[in-house]
Amino acid sequence: MEFKHISVLLEESVDYLNCKEGGTYVDCTLGGGGHSEQILKKIGSTGHLVGIDQDASAIKAAGERLSKYEGRVDLVKDNYSNLSYVLDELGIEKVDGFIFDLGVSSYQLDTPERGFSYKYEAPLDMRMNRNSHRTAANLVNNLSEDELAGIIEDYGEENWAKRIAQFIVEARSEKRIETTTELVGIIKAAIPATVRRSGPHPARRTFQALRIAVNDELGIIEGAIKDGVSRLKKKGRISIITFHSLEDRIVKHTYKELAKKCTCPPKFPICTCDTERQVKIITRNPILPSEEEIEANARSRSAKLRVAQRL
Structure with missing residues (x-):
């Protein structure tokens, strides 16, 4: 079966990364490569993209789609929970941006033998x-x-x-x-x-x-966000699309935790926690898909985009 996946909030999620010419970006949930290709178009011939996915079918499909960008792309079959390990193996210390498109892909849902869907015998x-x-x-x-x-x-x-x-x-x-x-x-x-x-x-x-x-989908989100933020360059951004209220809650709370200046009780006369504020939250309210996008792709209906920037 051909790998088909419609990238949700494609323009918004990539635009919020503020992609720089020659920058290094990581697509932590590669899927069909839609977000990755959009990033590659913006970062020019000296830019570098790392794509991570634990699904071999996604790696194969994205590899074919991104083949014209040869020499500028590294595709890695792994789970984004191992983000720091992947970057270490590639010799990359800091990056300009991360993008996460959480949840299951359309391809996985629509491939009966994968057993994701209640619609098919599998x-x-x-x-x-x-x-x-x-x-x-x-x-x-x-x-x-x-x-x-x-x-x-x-x-x-x-x-x-x-x-x-x-x-x-x-x-x-x-x-x-x-x-x-x-x-x-x-x-x-x-x-x-x-x-x-x-x-x-x-x-x-x-x-x-x-x-x-x-797939332990919820258990790995917080750690991956914190790993990602620690590998961002100054003013680098992390862009996360969720499709489930529990996912969105984790992203929202993790951003808030990383944006805190001080965790001491309000009555303390001086700060003793030495907490350093790591990010600025760019999207106080999540970015939602347009009515046009929902009409074109019903699976985008529950999507929410949240973005933070490294201080």
Whole structure:
């Protein structure tokens, strides 16, 4: 299947980087290479771009798309949680900007055999990095009822999490749950018919929750932001697109933490924490997609862009 992914908030996210001719930039979630190509157009023939993605299919597709920029691009198959290691291996100490486009790509959702979507019959996989040993099937068949309920409630914000977990445990006692359609059937049985008739697909939140858990998507965001900020040059920027309220909350709070001047209690006569303010928040309110973009690409609807600048 051809790697297809529409870059969300493309112009806005790259424009906010204030790309400099000859600068060095890192696309931490390469995907199909849309944001990377936009950056390369702005940084000129002496600019350098590093693209990171844990999905081999993304690396291959972006490599083909960016082949005309040969000599100016390094593509690395890795997780952005290893950002500092990647830069060290490339001999890069500081960069002018980072861009993150969090969440799952359109290609991953639309490739049935990857098991990300409740729309297709497929093995319960959901791995962004196919070398990982943890799949959605592992979680569904091995976690306790309480652990499953916690994941579905916390990451999926699903009101029926406990009941869904109960039904999963009952079903797997009869037979191991192997496919997306098996899991969808269990979820539908767990959610009352009156609830299923309105709102989104009944399996959407549970599938989202399992995907986040399989790939530890939320657990790596804060550390990656802090690593990125530490590698930014003065006035360098970090541009992050989120698609989920939990992702956005982590980005917002991490920016705020890095922007604090002092963490001492207000009543302290003098500062004893020696906290150094590291960033200035550029986007006090997140940048949202236009109505035109949402109309052209419905998956952009929940996107939010937040940007910070190194002091």
